[in-house]
Amino acid sequence: MNYEELIKQTALADERIVVMTAENRALIRNLPAVLGPRFIDTGITEQTLIGAAAGLALRGRVPVVHALATFLTLRAFEFIRTDVGIGQLPVKLSGFVPGFLSDGNGPTHQAIEDVSLMRGIPGMTVFAPADEADMLAMLPAIWASPQPAYLRVNTRPGTYQHAPFEMGKAEIVAEGTDITILTYGMLFEQTLVARELLQAQGKSVGLINLRSLKPIDEAALLDVVRRGSLIVTVEDHFITGGLYSILAEILLRNQLTARVLPLALEERWYRPGRLSAVLEHEGFTGHHIARRITEHLGESGATIAPGPTVLENEFAE
Amino acid sequence: MTPETQQKLEKLALKVREHIVRLSTDGGCFTGASLSCADLLVYLYSELLNVRPDNLTDPTRDYLFLSKGHDVPALYGTFVELGFLDKARLDQHLSTDDHIYWHPNRHVPGVEFHSGSLGHLPSVALGVAMDCKMRGQDNKVIVITGDGELNEGTVWESLLVASAHKVNNLTLVVDRNHFQANVATEDLIPLEPLAPKFEAFGCEVRRIDGHDFKQLEEAFSALPFSDSKPSVIICDTVRGRGLPSIEARADRWFCNFSSEEVEELLRELHSQVATTLTSETLTVR
Numbered sequence: 001m002n003y004e005e006l007i008k009q010t011a012l013a014d015e016r017i018v019v020m021t022a023e024n025r026a027l028i029r030n031l032p033a034v035l036g037p038r039f040i041d042t043g044i045t046e047q048t049l050i051g052a053a054a055g056l057a058l059r060g061r062v063p064v065v066h067a068l069a070t071f072l073t074l075r076a077f078e079f080i081r082t083d084v085g086i087g088q089l090p091v092k093l094s095g096f097v098p099g100f101l102s103d104g105n106g107p108t109h110q111a112i113e114d115v116s117l118m119r120g121i122p123g124m125t126v127f128a129p130a131d132e133a134d135m136l137a138m139l140p141a142i143w144a145s146p147q148p149a150y151l152r153v154n155t156r157p158g159t160y161q162h163a164p165f166e167m168g169k170a171e172i173v174a175e176g177t178d179i180t181i182l183t184y185g186m187l188f189e190q191t192l193v194a195r196e197l198l199q200a201q202g203k204s205v206g207l208i209n210l211r212s213l214k215p216i217d218e219a220a221l222l223d224v225v226r227r228g229s230l231i232v233t234v235e236d237h238f239i240t241g242g243l244y245s246i247l248a249e250i251l252l253r254n255q256l257t258a259r260v261l262p263l264a265l266e267e268r269w270y271r272p273g274r275l276s277a278v279l280e281h282e283g284f285t286g287h288h289i290a291r292r293i294t295e296h297l298g299e300s301g302a303t304i305a306p307g308p309t310v311l312e313n314e315f316a317e
Numbered sequence: 318m319t320p321e322t323q324q325k326l327e328k329l330a331l332k333v334r335e336h337i338v339r340l341s342t343d344g345g346c347f348t349g350a351s352l353s354c355a356d357l358l359v360y361l362y363s364e365l366l367n368v369r370p371d372n373l374t375d376p377t378r379d380y381l382f383l384s385k386g387h388d389v390p391a392l393y394g395t396f397v398e399l400g401f402l403d404k405a406r407l408d409q410h411l412s413t414d415d416h417i418y419w420h421p422n423r424h425v426p427g428v429e430f431h432s433g434s435l436g437h438l439p440s441v442a443l444g445v446a447m448d449c450k451m452r453g454q455d456n457k458v459i460v461i462t463g464d465g466e467l468n469e470g471t472v473w474e475s476l477l478v479a480s481a482h483k484v485n486n487l488t489l490v491v492d493r494n495h496f497q498a499n500v501a502t503e504d505l506i507p508l509e510p511l512a513p514k515f516e517a518f519g520c521e522v523r524r525i526d527g528h529d530f531k532q533l534e535e536a537f538s539a540l541p542f543s544d545s546k547p548s549v550i551i552c553d554t555v556r557g558r559g560l561p562s563i564e565a566r567a568d569r570w571f572c573n574f575s576s577e578e579v580e581e582l583l584r585e586l587h588s589q590v591a592t593t594l595t596s597e598t599l600t601v602r
Contacts (some may be wrong), residue, residue, distance in 0.1 A: 037451045038451070041479065045474045045477070047442075047471045048440040048478050051437055051441045051443065051444065052440050052441070052443045052478070053444060054430075055440065056448050057444075058444070059376065059444075059445055059448040063444075079440075082437060082441075240464070
């Protein structure tokens with residue numbers, strides 16, 4: 001099962017589903033022949049794409065809309081906010097190559113404020129799967145929901161066996177007493193590596209795959225806070241408005257404090273390259289994440305052996 | 318069109334203009350802009366569209382999307398006169414207890430979608446029209462834009478897509494009152510020659526006098542103009558139509574009159590004799 005197969009089966013079983021794209025067919029190439037008029041390509045027109053999706057949703061359809069994450073969330077932002085958001089319509093946005101997955105494109109294509117933008121829209125839900133299996137686990141619930149949704153598409157193969165998806169629930173991979181890593185999306189695979197490296201140093205390291213950023217699993221986060229370990233947020237997003245901000249909001253709302261190390265992009269776009277080079281340069285390989293955490297703990301003398309090589313991203317659009 | 322129908326429409330349009338004038342106080346509304354499309358809305362809801370208070374959820378009804386959200390006083394007035402909306406709700410204009418404000422929203426029966434941010438509803442209407450076609454329905458989907466609104470790229474973007482997809486059940490109507498907000502279109506961002514622009518974007522175009530009910534009927538009853546193209550009807554109109562004192566001034570897009578001025582305007586509406594209004598120039602947006 002892959003993304004295309006899942007959407008095909010879902011659409012064939014549910015005539016409300018309409019697949020739309022602004023000429024980003026990387027994951028849905030075979031659907032035009034299967035879905036006929038229920039596959040709509042508007043060409044390179046993200047704004048019209050969203051408006052038309054809202055119109056289709058007004059008529060009872062559930063449009064699953066594909067575009068590059070950055071153009072979808074940025075160029076069409078007001079259309080999402082105004083047509084889909086004010087309309088509270090069940091438009092399902094699939095953003096391709098979000099965050100570091102846009103590895104070689106450069107700043108114009110880097111969706112690293114998308115979580116911030118989308119969660120700022122009332123009623124919008126926001127999801128970021130760790131890998132393709134995680135994405136397939138969550139999509140049926142997302143598509144079945146009456147709410148608008150934004151998905152950070154992630155088709156990378158994973159090795160972790162994910163728990164079944166439950167709306168609004170994070171996946172607790174491990175609990176730890178020294179450090180807890182919170183993450184979402186494609187960096188999950190690197191945090192697994194980081195956790196192993198830190199565990200090898202004798203540390204007790206927890207790891208949470210958020211899966212859903214809105215609704216957020218506040219109970220799971222508060223549980224981590226109360227355990228008192230160092231919390232590390234790891235995200236391929238600007239530090240503003242993403243997971244670090246979400247955690248900060250939760251802490252303040254509950255009048256709590258915590259030791260938090262945010263690993264995110266601060267006031268800059270990232271340097272383009274192959275994915276492995278980007279993660280290496282920006283300090284987001286498992287090895288670098290572990291090193292940065294160790295240094296934060298004041299253990300700069302500790303040596304951490306580099307983890308496995310980063311699998312390069314398959315080129316998509 | 319029979320003389321009786323014509324008379325009926327003229328009476329209705331006069332009533333709608335009265336509503337617009339009455340809404341132009343206690344905070345005001347987009348008076349000038351609304352007056353230009355009163356005849357158009359009256360004709361469409363009274364004569365053409367299969368939209369009635371009792372079929373608003375019927376998916377085979379016709380659809381009218383008011384992309385030019387400023388015109389909502391004309392829509393409110395039309396809805397009151399045709400029984401969609403209780404007249405008492407207009408007394409709630411700009412009250413937070415109701416949803417009667419400067420732009421359309423779906424809390425008002427008959428309003429298909431919220432608008433106000435310009436250049437949005439051509440694409441929303443496109444989505445609706447695509448679905449109607451997909452289901453083999455032949456209902457009309459009409460979207461009204463202002464001419465100033467044509468500055469927004471998404472109007473043209475959506476027409477490109479509509480044309481490419483041969484969405485011939487979609488009709489874009491331009492309320493061509495030759496003003497965008499407080500400035501004449503041709504002085505700021507000239508639009509002429511307008512019809513060839515739409516033709517170049519793959520549309521079939523007609524241009525008419527938007528205050529002439531016979532011309533409205535002739536054009537709209539010929540829809541769709543093509544088997545394979547979206548239709549465009551450019552309605553040449555006069556901003557402030559029906560009130561010479563408003564027609565004459567470029568700054569009467571948005572008006573907030575005193576109650577005395579409203580009474581004076583109502584007299585002007587019926588006698589067509591221009592009055593002199595002392596309200597300050599308003600250039601809100």
